[in-house]
Amino acid sequence: MDIARYTIAKRTSVWILILLILVGGYISYSKLGRFEDPEFVIRQAVIITPYPGATAQEVSDEVSDVIEGAVQSLQELKEVKSVSLQGRSEVTVEIKLDFSKTGAELQQVWDKLRRKVADAQRQLPPGSGPSIVNDDFSDVYALFFAVTGEGFTDKQLQDYVDGLRRELVLVPGVAKAATLLNAKAQFSLKLEAIDSKSLEFQWIRLFRYFKNKAQSLWQARCITAQIRSL
Numbered sequence: 001m002d003i004a005r006y007t008i009a010k011r012t013s014v015w016i017l018i019l020l021i022l023v024g025g026y027i028s029y030s031k032l033g034r035f036e037d038p039e040f041v042i043r044q045a046v047i048i049t050p051y052p053g054a055t056a057q058e059v060s061d062e063v064s065d066v067i068e069g070a071v072q073s074l075q076e077l078k079e080v081k082s083v084s085l086q087g088r089s090e091v092t093v094e095i096k097l098d099f100s101k102t103g104a105e106l107q108q109v110w111d112k113l114r115r116k117v118a119d120a121q122r123q124l125p126p127g128s129g130p131s132i133v134n135d136d137f138s139d140v141y142a143l144f145f146a147v148t149g150e151g152f153t154d155k156q157l158q159d160y161v162d163g164l165r166r167e168l169v170l171v172p173g174v175a176k177a178a179t180l181l182n183a184k185a186q187f188s189l190k191l192e193a194i195d196s197k198s199l200e201f202q203w204i205r206l207f208r209y210f211k212n213k214a215q216s217l218w219q220a221r222c223i224t225a226q227i228r229s230l
Contacts, residue, residue, distance in 0.1 A: 043100050045110060045135040047091040047117055051128040060084035062125045067091045070120035076109050110135045
């Protein structure tokens with residue numbers, strides 16, 4: 001078939017075809033998704049298990065092997081790698097593309113992975129764990145804010161930042177808001193005693209005081225939770 005001869009003979013049909021192609025291309029282009037930070041799916045997760053005081057070999061034999069064995073029962077598993085360090089185990093899991101084509105499907109796989117890891121906690125040695133499954137380490141933050149306040153205490157600034165974070169999450173288009181370098185309250189005690197017996201007595205009094213305070217706070221939280229459930 002001579003394409004040039006047919007184009008000259010059927011000029012009107014060819015122009016209509018070209019016009020339809022141009023219109024269809026323009027409509028398809030206008031409906032394409034365009035994001036400043038396009039979403040991409042990373043099919044990897046890291047399982048971190050602390051084991052304080054253990055050597056790298058002990059971490060490998062008693063923790064990494066247990067976590068790897070639990071992960072290998074996943075049907076969706078593509079590859080698993082582990083790094084055993086002194087006092088910590090890191091197991092990297094990669095999922096097959098066939099089972100995680102979308103973010104929703106991948107979240108279901110991560111849920112299964114968390115259940116497998118949770119079941120394996122009973123096989124870990126005493127003093128290790130709990131294991132943490134990190135599947136959102138690929139998140140990219142678009143904006144960073146630094147909050148300062150002259151004349152305000154660290155507690156007041158922390159309360160303001162917590163409130164600001166809760167408000168930012170409610171903004172349309174914001175998927176996540178997180179705070180870095182959270183201030184933690186701490187205090188130190190210095191006891192003055194003449195002899196060891198009086199020092200021991202003071203420590204016993206402090207222990208009983210904080211124990212009673214902890215029980216009171218726990219009871220208050222339980223009562224508050226019951227009231228909220230009502």
